[in-house]
Amino acid sequence: MNDFLNQIRLVADWLTSPAQWHGDEGIPARLLEHLTYSGLSLLCAALIGLSAGLLVGHTGRGAFAVASVANLARAIPTFGLVVLVVTLAGLSTVPVLLALVALAVPPILINTFEGVRGVDPATRDAARGVGMTEWEVLARVEVPMALPLILLGLRVAAIQVVATATVAAYPGLGGLGRFIVDGLARNDYELVIGGSAVVVALALVVQAAFTALGRAVVSPGLRVSAPKS
Amino acid sequence: MSDGEPLVRWQWIADHAAELADYTALHLRLGLLPVLFGMLVSVPLGILCHRRRRLYPPVLTVANILYSIPSLALFMVFVRYTGLTEQTVMIPLTLYTLSVLVPNVVDGLASVPEPVRLAATAMGFGAVRRVLQVELPIAVPVVIAGVRVAAVSSLSLVAVGQLIGQGGLGYYITRGLQLDFPTPIVTAIVLIMLLALVTDALLVVAQRLLTPWSRSRGTTA
Amino acid sequence: MIRFDAVSKKYPNGTTAVDGVTVELAEGAITILVGPSGCGKTTTLRMINRMVEPTAGTVSLRGRDIREIDAPELRRGIGYVIQHAGLFPHRTVLDNIATVPLLLGWGRKKARARAAELLERVGLPAEMAKRYPNQLSGGQQQRVGVARALGADPPVLLMDEPFSAVDPVVRAELQTEFARLQKELHKTIVFVTHDIDEAIRLGDRIAVFRDGGRLAQFDTPERLLADPADDFVAGFVGQDRGIRRLSFVRAAGLPLRDGPVLPVTSPVAAARALDEPWVLVVDDARRPLGWTPVADLPVSGTLADAALVPLGHTFSLAGDSARAALDSALLSPARLAVGVDADGAVVGVADAHELTAGAAPTDRADVAGSRTSGAGSRTEAAGSPVAADSAGGDR
Numbered sequence: 001m002n003d004f005l006n007q008i009r010l011v012a013d014w015l016t017s018p019a020q021w022h023g024d025e026g027i028p029a030r031l032l033e034h035l036t037y038s039g040l041s042l043l044c045a046a047l048i049g050l051s052a053g054l055l056v057g058h059t060g061r062g063a064f065a066v067a068s069v070a071n072l073a074r075a076i077p078t079f080g081l082v083v084l085v086v087t088l089a090g091l092s093t094v095p096v097l098l099a100l101v102a103l104a105v106p107p108i109l110i111n112t113f114e115g116v117r118g119v120d121p122a123t124r125d126a127a128r129g130v131g132m133t134e135w136e137v138l139a140r141v142e143v144p145m146a147l148p149l150i151l152l153g154l155r156v157a158a159i160q161v162v163a164t165a166t167v168a169a170y171p172g173l174g175g176l177g178r179f180i181v182d183g184l185a186r187n188d189y190e191l192v193i194g195g196s197a198v199v200v201a202l203a204l205v206v207q208a209a210f211t212a213l214g215r216a217v218v219s220p221g222l223r224v225s226a227p228k229s
Numbered sequence: 230m231s232d233g234e235p236l237v238r239w240q241w242i243a244d245h246a247a248e249l250a251d252y253t254a255l256h257l258r259l260g261l262l263p264v265l266f267g268m269l270v271s272v273p274l275g276i277l278c279h280r281r282r283r284l285y286p287p288v289l290t291v292a293n294i295l296y297s298i299p300s301l302a303l304f305m306v307f308v309r310y311t312g313l314t315e316q317t318v319m320i321p322l323t324l325y326t327l328s329v330l331v332p333n334v335v336d337g338l339a340s341v342p343e344p345v346r347l348a349a350t351a352m353g354f355g356a357v358r359r360v361l362q363v364e365l366p367i368a369v370p371v372v373i374a375g376v377r378v379a380a381v382s383s384l385s386l387v388a389v390g391q392l393i394g395q396g397g398l399g400y401y402i403t404r405g406l407q408l409d410f411p412t413p414i415v416t417a418i419v420l421i422m423l424l425a426l427v428t429d430a431l432l433v434v435a436q437r438l439l440t441p442w443s444r445s446r447g448t449t450a
Numbered sequence: 451m452i453r454f455d456a457v458s459k460k461y462p463n464g465t466t467a468v469d470g471v472t473v474e475l476a477e478g479a480i481t482i483l484v485g486p487s488g489c490g491k492t493t494t495l496r497m498i499n500r501m502v503e504p505t506a507g508t509v510s511l512r513g514r515d516i517r518e519i520d521a522p523e524l525r526r527g528i529g530y531v532i533q534h535a536g537l538f539p540h541r542t543v544l545d546n547i548a549t550v551p552l553l554l555g556w557g558r559k560k561a562r563a564r565a566a567e568l569l570e571r572v573g574l575p576a577e578m579a580k581r582y583p584n585q586l587s588g589g590q591q592q593r594v595g596v597a598r599a600l601g602a603d604p605p606v607l608l609m610d611e612p613f614s615a616v617d618p619v620v621r622a623e624l625q626t627e628f629a630r631l632q633k634e635l636h637k638t639i640v641f642v643t644h645d646i647d648e649a650i651r652l653g654d655r656i657a658v659f660r661d662g663g664r665l666a667q668f669d670t671p672e673r674l675l676a677d678p679a680d681d682f683v684a685g686f687v688g689q690d691r692g693i694r695r696l697s698f699v700r701a702a703g704l705p706l707r708d709g710p711v712l713p714v715t716s717p718v719a720a721a722r723a724l725d726e727p728w729v730l731v732v733d734d735a736r737r738p739l740g741w742t743p744v745a746d747l748p749v750s751g752t753l754a755d756a757a758l759v760p761l762g763h764t765f766s767l768a769g770d771s772a773r774a775a776l777d778s779a780l781l782s783p784a785r786l787a788v789g790v791d792a793d794g795a796v797v798g799v800a801d802a803h804e805l806t807a808g809a810a811p812t813d814r815a816d817v818a819g820s821r822t823s824g825a826g827s828r829t830e831a832a833g834s835p836v837a838a839d840s841a842g843g844d845r
Binding site for chain 1: 306308309382406409415429
Binding site for chain 2: 499501521522523524525526527528530532533534535536537538539540541542549550553582583584595598608
């Protein structure tokens with residue numbers, strides 16, 4: 001327990017030292033880098049994953065391909081992929097971003113697809129029966145009903161991207177992972193644990209943001225915890 | 230990378246076959262033991278959450294928060310206590326499996342149809358016997374679906390452990406970067422994916438064998 | 451043998467599921483609990499095997515307060531069948547049926563032998579033993595459910611809407627089989643349904659529940675139809691209870707007259723001489739051949755030359771109910787029901803009016819007096835009852 005408090009103090013000292021809050025290697029700069037990588041790749045991945053997932057889910061065509069891709073993608077060691085990209089393409093941002101996008105697409109794709117496909121056929125029939133066009137069926141029935149799963153996919157993708165962006169510091173990229181990697185290299189434990197604390201904090205913020213988003217946009221009738229009759 | 234260097238030098242793989250086999254075995258141990266430990270925690274925890282529904286949301290929230298913490302940061306937290314050892318890699322990996330395994334155990338138990346539960350009680354199954362002989366066996370397909378996801382992501386995450394010197398095949402990833410030599414990196418990635426896919430396939434087979442009753446329904450997990 | 455003594459079940463949220471029920475369910479008989487949904491009938495059923503504990507009163511089984519018996523032990527001695535069968539999807543049909551014997555520690559071999567015997571008993575082929583429940587139809591699953599409940603040969607069987615999840619044709623089939631099975635087994639059966647027809651068809655006694663978990667009436671099916679305790683029961687048993695009641699009146703006691711019956715060898719002139727619009731033509735053993743309209747008879751010859759209209763159907767004085775007789779009158783081209791004896795020979799005819807007058811309850815006082823006791827004797831004379839299971843014969 002003492003040791004734990006010790007660590008907290010270490011982290012607090014590091015965080016409050018003014019040196020951490022200025023310049024290219026300060027927390028704000030690193031955080032901005034991290035958010036830029038993560039945000040950009042997540043945005044691209046969402047565009048690809050959502051549109052493909054909605055299309056396949058709505059039409060039902062290509063379901064097998066989607067399932068196979070998602071299964072295969074989960075097996076890719078993200079760390080290895082990022083390192084390989086840097087080895088092959090050199091230390092530039094774009095290839096690494098592409099790798100991050102590739103990692104983030106599958107969870108978004110598979111969950112969007114499952115969400116849309118999981119809509120009760122009777123509900124879909126009823127929607128057509130009241131005179132909705134295919135587009136309206138998708139936009140007004142399937143997407144709202146699939147929203148919990150779509151958000152789950154986005155959350156898993158975001159968490160993965162934030163984590164992998166941390167690891168991307170190892171082959172030389174910026175972001176919050178730098179503190180940890182540099183700290184390890186210099187045997188500077190304060191830097192390692194301080195950087196870890198910032199990474200953990202960011203992860204928690206992302207997690208909380210998605211929870212809040214879910215509360216805000218998912219119909220109360222679809223909540224998993226909704227009382228069952 | 231120097232120009233003209235091929236993506237894979239087959240000779241290197243042939244030269245390092247024995248060493249690769251050792252690291253593969255190590256990788257399997259580092260990746261799959263956490264799934265086993267995760268099961269040992271998740272099954273009782275899942276049963277508890279199923280019986281006391283109020284426990285489930287907080288347990289799930291904690292598991293999700295743990296899962297959201299990047300592995301590199303979590304490894305560092307444990308380095309302080311367990312040093313640069315295998316445990317430092319396996320403890321976080323075990324914690325990660327909980328966010329998949331606990332909900333799958335709970336969902337699996339919830340998938341037991343109410344009439345079946347009622348019938349079991351009415352026939353005189355005690356609470357413990359009912360869980361062991363009726364509810365858990367019926368939950369097996371859903372639980373195994375979770376084990377598959379947990380095992381595959383655990384095997385892929387082990388590699389990051391190399392940053393504290395315990396990454397199984399991840400060794401070849403950092404080695405390749407240091408030498409600016411892609412062959413070990415590609416080899417490691419392919420081997421890790423193979424391990425994941427073979428493990429996944431074995432789990433599918435295990436499920437078929439364990440749940441002959443669901444075969445006729447043609448369920449895919 | 452199963453006794454409810456001032457039994458109530460109140461939930462903490464203030465709802466009352468069962469309110470002060472006192473009733474005694476006879477050994478070896480089928481007691482039906484019937485009522486609208488939410489009337490406490492299922493709760494009452496589940497109090498018998500302690501799936502629900504009463505908040506007041508006692509339930510006793512063969513004179514023993516069931517609270518003295520360990521719940522799992524009690525349940526192993528009581529068969530239980532539910533709506534969707536609730537079969538264990540992970541066990542074969544045979545192992546499902548062997549469940550309770552195995553719980554009782556019979557040993558695998560003996561339990562399986564017993565299960566195989568039961569499989570046959572409920573009318574399923576032996577090759578189904580190795581199948582899994584999801585490979586069976588709904589009706590087959592329900593049969594397995596009944597076999598499983600009979601596993602350890604329990605004296606008591608609880609059935610909670612066992613046949614309501616299958617289609618009407620299969621349901622009728624299952625009901626018939628069930629009635630046959632009960633004739634062999636003589637179990638004490640408590641059966642919950644919301645279907646009053648099923649209740650009347652299967653029950654020896656019927657307990658009608660009303661909202662709020664109160665017992666509205668406990669009586670034999672025929673008394674329930676003849677003399678509902680109040681408007682609620684009358685409404686629940688339905689507008690056509692008068693006709694349904696006839697199911698419990700034996701055809702044997704109905705007034706028949708000789709009527710226009712002539713052997714096939716009679717001359718046409720004899721038929722004309724009767725001055726009736728229709729004549730029933732019979733063979734030399736007085737078995738009915740068909741009706742013939744007198745107006746269409748040939749000028750001369752015998753009735754063998756007459757064009758016959760099919761009978762509709764006859765009713766048997768030996769086994770049928772007054773309801774079958776009435777039905778046969780309504781379907782007959784001559785509007786006359788033809789009653790036959792055990793050999794199929796015509797005993798006499800009657801029209802619908804004569805039949806219903808003859809089947810009316812002879813003694814109202816007798817019926818009314820039995821309502822409160824709940825164990826009153828069955829109506830005698832013309833209203834003498836037929837077995838409940840044959841009441842289905844006229845459908």
